[in-house]
Amino acid sequence: MKYRSLLFFAMLVSLTACSELSESKTLKLAHGLDTQHPVHIAMEFMAESLAEKSGGTFQLEIYPSGQLGSERQCLELLQIGSLGMTKVSAAVMENFAPNIQVLSLPYIFRSREHNYHVLDSEVGRKLLIQGEQFWLRGLTYFDAGQRSFYSKEPIRTPADLQSKKIRVQESVTAMNLIRELGGAPTPISWGELYTALQQGVVDGAENNPPSFYTSRHYEVCKYYTLNEHTAVPDILVIGSVAWNSLDEQQQQWLQEAADEAKVYQRKLWQEAEREALEAVTAAGVEVIRPDKTLFSEMTKSLFDAYKDQPEKYQLIKEIQAVQ
Numbered sequence: 001m002k003y004r005s006l007l008f009f010a011m012l013v014s015l016t017a018c019s020e021l022s023e024s025k026t027l028k029l030a031h032g033l034d035t036q037h038p039v040h041i042a043m044e045f046m047a048e049s050l051a052e053k054s055g056g057t058f059q060l061e062i063y064p065s066g067q068l069g070s071e072r073q074c075l076e077l078l079q080i081g082s083l084g085m086t087k088v089s090a091a092v093m094e095n096f097a098p099n100i101q102v103l104s105l106p107y108i109f110r111s112r113e114h115n116y117h118v119l120d121s122e123v124g125r126k127l128l129i130q131g132e133q134f135w136l137r138g139l140t141y142f143d144a145g146q147r148s149f150y151s152k153e154p155i156r157t158p159a160d161l162q163s164k165k166i167r168v169q170e171s172v173t174a175m176n177l178i179r180e181l182g183g184a185p186t187p188i189s190w191g192e193l194y195t196a197l198q199q200g201v202v203d204g205a206e207n208n209p210p211s212f213y214t215s216r217h218y219e220v221c222k223y224y225t226l227n228e229h230t231a232v233p234d235i236l237v238i239g240s241v242a243w244n245s246l247d248e249q250q251q252q253w254l255q256e257a258a259d260e261a262k263v264y265q266r267k268l269w270q271e272a273e274r275e276a277l278e279a280v281t282a283a284g285v286e287v288i289r290p291d292k293t294l295f296s297e298m299t300k301s302l303f304d305a306y307k308d309q310p311e312k313y314q315l316i317k318e319i320q321a322v323q
Helices: 002-023 038-053 071-080 098-104 112-120 122-128 130-134 172-180 190-198 209-214 240-244 248-282 292-298 310-321
Strands: 025-030 058-063 085-089 136-142 147-151 165-168 184-187 204-207 223-230 234-239 286-288
Touching: 038 058, 038 136, 038 248, 058 248, 071 085, 071 136, 071 234, 071 240, 098 122, 098 130, 098 172, 098 310, 112 122, 122 130, 122 136, 122 310, 130 136, 136 240, 136 248, 165 172, 165 190, 172 184, 172 223, 190 204, 209 248, 223 292, 234 240, 234 248, 248 286
Parallel strands: 025 058, 025 085, 165 184, 165 204, 223 286
Antiparallel strands: 085 234, 136 234, 147 204, 147 223
């Protein structure tokens, strides 16, 4: 009897352990940023929050610095279920969910506050799930700042962009923007851009202050023009395969942790912007603050081009109506 009791107890412990093991979950999260970037730090914050909420049963494994591929490659891995989550620019996401294109329109956000209000609003949440038909679900937005031009020669007005080769992301909207301002859009991968600037393959590029600083592009381009033409957010994306593998409680924990990380990342981002501008100025970069209306007036036609696309044009009007 004693032996049977011990055997039963051992089996019970084993079954309990197996049950707990089956309920635990680990998702892989990959992105292309370095470990000092505000987005990566916010992801670590999210992983800690998720582990705490779940009592350690739900974990995130984070793979930074492009270890598992480019943004597009990571999205493709999400679609087939080989990767759980990734971070991509909305400019890249628009290739999978075309309506997200509206977030890349120039001067669609009146201010940083308007930007946050839009992304936190119903229209922002609606855009997050636009990729579900492509097996991609957005969880939240991360602030990627406002993109501005930097170059070897000063850009004070749109006239200074005439015929200049400007590096852009692989985004139709981004390329159309440069054309409207008189420049020549030139898609080049981020990793190859420093050399391209150095060798004169392109005359300039456009990005936010922290990226301009951490990429060391300020070593080649000594003029940074804060015209702030776009404020394209980053999107934290989970594959539908991974999302559907979670139970309702796990989905809730993950969404809550992502929302908390968003708030934390916004604070980190604003600090990083201030520090980056101070650093590039100290390194000899001239920071130019132009009349932004000169740039915005020249890009208004990009909005009119959507009038024959009712769904996207309606999204534009909804964004503009957000207070």
